[in-house]
Amino acid sequence: MLRTTQSRISLSSLHLRHSTPRAHCYRRAYATSYTSLSSRYETYYGGSIKTFYNSTLTGLSPAENEFREAVWEFSARVVKPKSEVIEREGGDSETHEYKTLIEVHKEMAEMGLHGVTVPTEDLTSSLGLGLSYTHHLLAMEAISYSSASLALSYGAHSNLCVNQLSRWGSDDQRAQWIPGLLDGTYIGALAMSETGAGSDVLGSMMTVTKKVDDGYVLNGNKFWITNGPKADVFVVYARDVVEPGAKQTYTTFLVPRTTPGFSTGKPLDKFGMRGSPTCELIFEDVFLPSTSVLGDPVSLQGKGAKILMSGLDLERLVLSGGPLGIMQAAYDTAVDYVHQREQFGVRVGTIGSMQAKLAEMYTKVNTARTFVYAVARAVDYHNAEAQKQGLGPKDKGYTYPPFQRRDCAAAIMYATDKAIEVAMECMQCLGGNGYINDYPAARYLADARLYAVGAGTQEVRRWLIGREVNSDFE
């Protein structure tokens, strides 16, 4: 089940005059903003990535485009060469070291990728870039193009953990954790799902927290936790013990790995996203001081549901970059292959039925991307407006943008559906070769499939959008 290196008959005609920079006469060239848009494809790191990403449709500002090109260059230079190793190490059932993933995690830290949405003047760290969710989405897409597994771990770390901590954490908590999370020392994770609590995450949650004298005691299990095997700190949601008949509340905690009573299970053997470490978390009478409550222990105790729900919109938005990246990679692979493979004396890409496939794939990639980018822009706009009035999600006067919930859910729902379709079609375009693990098609499909159940299921997303639409009529 381990992937071997790509066979020679393949996609390497993409590699123009590329050779390892030290050997070659001319060094790597730094990607520069390339909005002249006259070439039909973009290249990064000397052609290591050649992508038919259509930047005329993105509506990105020149600054956003520069950012995008910088992260794609990083993806080509740092992530792509290691993507196979990351998959292989993840699939290794003997040692679960994830050595290369951790290395790249540190390189991403040097690049400044972990704190894209963390404010720069955050009293805790100067590594935050203070940029928008659009930027984070762009970074996620670029990484996902080269390694969907790494992108998933990156998303869980930088958005699920870091962003929640940055938005809700107390000054002390941020001072304690943000610098290490941003500079690559720590890996973060977030835990809400359980074996018995997936879609009904709040209603069926069994991990309970009981208030004791100077803190809380946590008991329960979490499941399907990305980065679980390697994370140093976890944002954990737990159900509060309340009086019978009283309203059920939840509390969010910051749990360091070293807390006594906390342990992790064996990494899960997954169908796809094999490079990303996933496991069960076990809490056995874990004592947490009051300072572990995420944010203010008084005002945010029992507010776990609010914190959880607010994070989900942004999680869906940023993680939409995952399927977008996979989809573009699948399209690029397919379109290149069908112009190399010849049958009946012609390149198979010129045969009508194949052209139709390319047309479908092309349209899906670009519609999904355009929609997701539009949602990101709307979210950023509302954030900026709220900030102008000095309001944050913690503040009383903060009003929730009316379309945000349904739009973020729609973004990831649509991107995921299309990514799975495009990946499936990519496998078909490669014919028999799509079925061999030497080619990336199988990996794209397996990786894309995750998003139909990860960060929410397609069914919940549909139910939620419907509920939001219906609420307009109440």
Next chain:
Amino acid sequence: MRPSPARLLNILVPVKRAVDYAVKIRVNPQQTGVDLNVKHSMNPFDEIAVEEAVRIRERLPKGSEPINITALTIGPPKSIETLRTALAMGADTAIHVEIPESAPAPEPLGVAKAIRAIIEKHKDKEGVDMVILGKQSIDDDLGQTGQMIAGLLGWGQATYASKIDLNLEQKNAVVTREIDGGLEQVRVKFPMIITTDLRLNEPRYASLPNIMKAKKKPVTKLTPADLGVSFEPQMEILKVTEPPKRVGGAKVESVDELVEKLKAAGFNAV
């Protein structure tokens, strides 16, 4: 009253926006040049120059003379991106001599004269101590600019540098040059021109924080008129063609056959 600060070491790094090295270039239909609607980036040798300037600053012991690195480019509006790259790598300020989009690419003599004009402008302030640039640019491979600047200014030059050892007390540098026969060491006094060769260093990649900081660094815009120079081309390109396509060879069975074929092709014994 505070004593005036120690004199800054001013390094000027001219950089050029050129066709990206990985692009598969094609001759344009008019056969006057190559299709320029392709990806551009900083000339790789100029990247090495920027990196060396930044390393010179990093190599200085703490508390010594502060250094100012100014990146300079002559080009159309898009060339600002090349300056941003230099600023993101560690340059402090930048100068953009803007020429129209439609103007032909400046030639080395024009560039050298413009650089002389800029240096002369700076003479009234703190002056330029060192100009470090790539030995050649990968689009025209002319390799003349550095030498021309030295000639026009009457400064010492060390070209094809693969190692630079500055001695600020003695106000000179020992530079190892890559020449055909091997390596040569020269000592050159301040102020100096250095052109960089491939093995001088490996340029750093700018991180996102540095890219963002670069946006705040000052860029001065100038026009050729401000400098009193003209970039009127002195050369006229008559024709650009691709090299002839390789044709297949033929195998021979023996040395005699080889000699026969060579004679038939017009090669005679010397």
